[in-house]
Amino acid sequence: MEQANALFSNYLAVILATIVGFFLVVSALVGSRLLAPFSKEREKGTTYECGMLPIRRASTNVGVRFYLYAILFVIFDVEAVFIFPWALSFLAIGPQAYWLMVAFIAILGLGLGYAWKKGALQWH
Amino acid sequence: MNTHFIFWDINVWADGALRLLMITGLMTVVAMGLIYLERKVLARFHQRVGPQRTGPLGLLQSVADALKLVGKEDLRPTNADPWTFELAPYLVFIPIFLGFVVIPFVADWQVRVLDLGILYFVAASSLTIVGWVAAGWGSDNRYAMIGGLRSAAQAISYELPLVLSLLSVGIVAGTLNLNEMVQGQSAVPNIVWQPMAFFIFFIAALAELNRTPFDIPVGESEVVGGPFVEYSGIRWSMFFLGEYAGMFIMSILAGAVFLGGYEWPFGGELGRGWQVVLVGVKSSIFIFLVFWVRASMPRLRIDQLMGYAWKVLVPLSLVQVLLNGAVLVYGGPKIILTVTGLAGIVFLFWITDRAVSKPRVRPANPAMQTEAAS
Numbered sequence: 001m002e003q004a005n006a007l008f009s010n011y012l013a014v015i016l017a018t019i020v021g022f023f024l025v026v027s028a029l030v031g032s033r034l035l036a037p038f039s040k041e042r043e044k045g046t047t048y049e050c051g052m053l054p055i056r057r058a059s060t061n062v063g064v065r066f067y068l069y070a071i072l073f074v075i076f077d078v079e080a081v082f083i084f085p086w087a088l089s090f091l092a093i094g095p096q097a098y099w100l101m102v103a104f105i106a107i108l109g110l111g112l113g114y115a116w117k118k119g120a121l122q123w124h
Numbered sequence: 125m126n127t128h129f130i131f132w133d134i135n136v137w138a139d140g141a142l143r144l145l146m147i148t149g150l151m152t153v154v155a156m157g158l159i160y161l162e163r164k165v166l167a168r169f170h171q172r173v174g175p176q177r178t179g180p181l182g183l184l185q186s187v188a189d190a191l192k193l194v195g196k197e198d199l200r201p202t203n204a205d206p207w208t209f210e211l212a213p214y215l216v217f218i219p220i221f222l223g224f225v226v227i228p229f230v231a232d233w234q235v236r237v238l239d240l241g242i243l244y245f246v247a248a249s250s251l252t253i254v255g256w257v258a259a260g261w262g263s264d265n266r267y268a269m270i271g272g273l274r275s276a277a278q279a280i281s282y283e284l285p286l287v288l289s290l291l292s293v294g295i296v297a298g299t300l301n302l303n304e305m306v307q308g309q310s311a312v313p314n315i316v317w318q319p320m321a322f323f324i325f326f327i328a329a330l331a332e333l334n335r336t337p338f339d340i341p342v343g344e345s346e347v348v349g350g351p352f353v354e355y356s357g358i359r360w361s362m363f364f365l366g367e368y369a370g371m372f373i374m375s376i377l378a379g380a381v382f383l384g385g386y387e388w389p390f391g392g393e394l395g396r397g398w399q400v401v402l403v404g405v406k407s408s409i410f411i412f413l414v415f416w417v418r419a420s421m422p423r424l425r426i427d428q429l430m431g432y433a434w435k436v437l438v439p440l441s442l443v444q445v446l447l448n449g450a451v452l453v454y455g456g457p458k459i460i461l462t463v464t465g466l467a468g469i470v471f472l473f474w475i476t477d478r479a480v481s482k483p484r485v486r487p488a489n490p491a492m493q494t495e496a497a498s
Contacts, residue, residue, distance in 0.1 A: 008131050013225050013236035014248075016140045021221035024148060025214050025362055028194075032358035035195050045202030047265050047354070057203070058266045066277055069430065073280040076438065080287045083445065084243055087295045091452055098453045105442055112439070121434045123427035 068120050072112075079108050143235045147224045155368035156186035162415055169419035196357035201264060204354060208262030213355075213362040215255030220366045222248040223373045228303050230386050230399040241302040242294055245377065246287050249332075249370070253279045256341065259363070260351035271350030274426065275334065275341030281433035282331035282338070288441035289321040289328065293381055295448040296461065302377075306385035313384035317461045318448075320468035322382045324441050326413065329374050331433070333367065335414055337421040340429055371411065379406035428479070436475055440468060 047054050090097040167174030175182030226241040228234045238244050253276050260272015293314050297305045315322045331338035342350035352363050383406040386399035451460050
C-alpha cells in the first residue's frame with residue numbers, strides 16, 4: 001500500500017494531465033462543431049479540396065534510409081536510458097563505474113564509426 | 125489494513141486538476157502572445173511594421189486569428205484513414221501537455237515534483253512524433269506522408285543530443301529532479317559549467333520544435349506544409365497550439381536547467397513576484413534567440429540535417445558526458461568544464477562554418493548517369 005501510494009502520488013498528476021489534455025482537444029473540436037459551417041459536398045473530400053483525383057493511394061514504398069536511422073536511434077536511445085541511472089549513482093560507486101561507462105560508450109562509438117564508414121549516416 | 129489509498133482521495137485529484145486548468149489558461153494566453161510576438165519580432169527583423177490594425181498595436185491579432193480558426197470548416201478527405209486522421213491531433217497535443225506536469229514555474233508552484241523529472245519530460249514530449257507520423261499517414265496525401273516521415277527522422281535524430289545534453293547537466297547538478305536542479309543554481313547557473321551543452325540543447329530544441337532552420341517537415345516550398353496539409357480549421361489550430369505550447373515549455377525548461385529558473389544568482393530570497401519576472405525574462409531570452417535564428421537562417425537540406433545530428437552533435441554530447449564524469453570522479457576543479465565547454469563551442473562553430481563554406485561535392489547518382497548514357 002505504501003508503494004502504491006508513492007507511485008500514485010507521483011503519477012496521478014500524469015494520468016490527470018492526459019485526461020485534461022484529451023478534454024481540451026475534445027472541447028475545441030466540439031466548439032468548432034457548434035460554430036463552424038459544414039457542407040456535404042463531395043468534391044470537398046478530395047485531396048487538397050481541389051477536385052483533381054490523385055493516382056493511387058499515398059501509402060507507397062518508403063526509402064530504406066529511414067529504416068537505417070531508426071535502427072541507429074533505437075541503439076543510441078537505449079544507450080541514453082542506460083546512462084540515466086549511471087549519471088545519478090556513479091559518484092557513489094567510484095572510478096570503476098566511470099571506466100565501465102567509458103568502455104560502454106567506446107563500444108557504441110565504434111559502432112557509430114562503423115556506420116559512418118559504411119555510409120549509413122550519409123543521406124543520398 | 126485500512127491504510128489510506130491515495131487514488132481515492134478526492135483532494136489530490138482536485139488539486140492536480142486545478143493546477144492543470146490554471147496551466148491550460150496560461151498556456152493558451154502565452155501561445156497567443158507568442159504568435160503575436162513572433163510576428164512583431166520578425167517584422168522588426170524584416171524592417172516591416174507587423175500586425176497593427178487589430179486592436180491597440182495589433183494586440184488582438186491572435187484573438188482574431190483564433191476566432192477565425194474556430195469558425196472555419198473542418199474537413200476530412202474521403203480517402204483519409206478515419207482513425208489515424210482523427211487521432212493525430214490528440215497524439216500531438218497530449219504529449220506536449222504532459223510535459224507541463226514537471227515544469228517548475230516558480231518556487232513551490234508546479235503540478236508535481238518528480239525525482240526523474242528530466243527523464244519524464246523527454247519521454248513524454250517525444251511521443252509527439254507518433255502524432256506527426258499519424259497525421260502524415262492518415263491524410264492519404266503523398267506530400268503529407270513524406271512530411272510525416274521526415275519529421276520522424278528528424279525528431280528521432282535530434283532526440284539524442286537533446287537527451288544527452290540535459291543528462292550532462294544532470295551529471296554536474298547531481299540530480300534529475302528539476303526543482304532540486306533549480307535550487308542548486310542559487311549561486312552559479314549551470315550554463316557557466318556547461319556552455320557547450322547549452323548550445324547543443326538549443327540546436328536540438330530548435331529541431332524538436334520544427335523551427336527554422338530545421339523546419340524540413342513543414343517546409344512550404346518542399347512538402348507544401350508537411351503532415352498537416354489536409355487539416356483545416358480547429359484541428360489544424362490544435363497542431364499550431366501544440367507547436368507554440370512546445371516552444372513555451374521548452375523555453376521554461378531551458379531557463380530552469382541552464383539559466384537557473386527562479387533563482388537569482390546574486391543572493392537573497394526573492395518574493396513570488398520577482399520569481400515570475402525572473403522566469404519570464406530567462407525564458408524570453410531563449411524565445412528571442414529562436415525568433416532571431418528564424419529571421420536569419422535559411423532552411424537546411426535533409427542530408428545536412430541528418431549529418432549534423434549524427435556526425436557532430438551526438439559525438440560531441442557523448443564526449444561532454446564522459447568529460448563531466450571524469451572531472452567529477454577525480455575531483456578536478458569545475459572550471460575545467462567551463463574551459464572545455466567554451467573550446468567545444470569554438471569547435472562547433474568551426475565545423476559548422478567549414479561545412480557551410482566548403483560543401484562536399486556529392487557524387488552524381490550512378491543510376492542516373494547510365495540512364496543518360498543509354
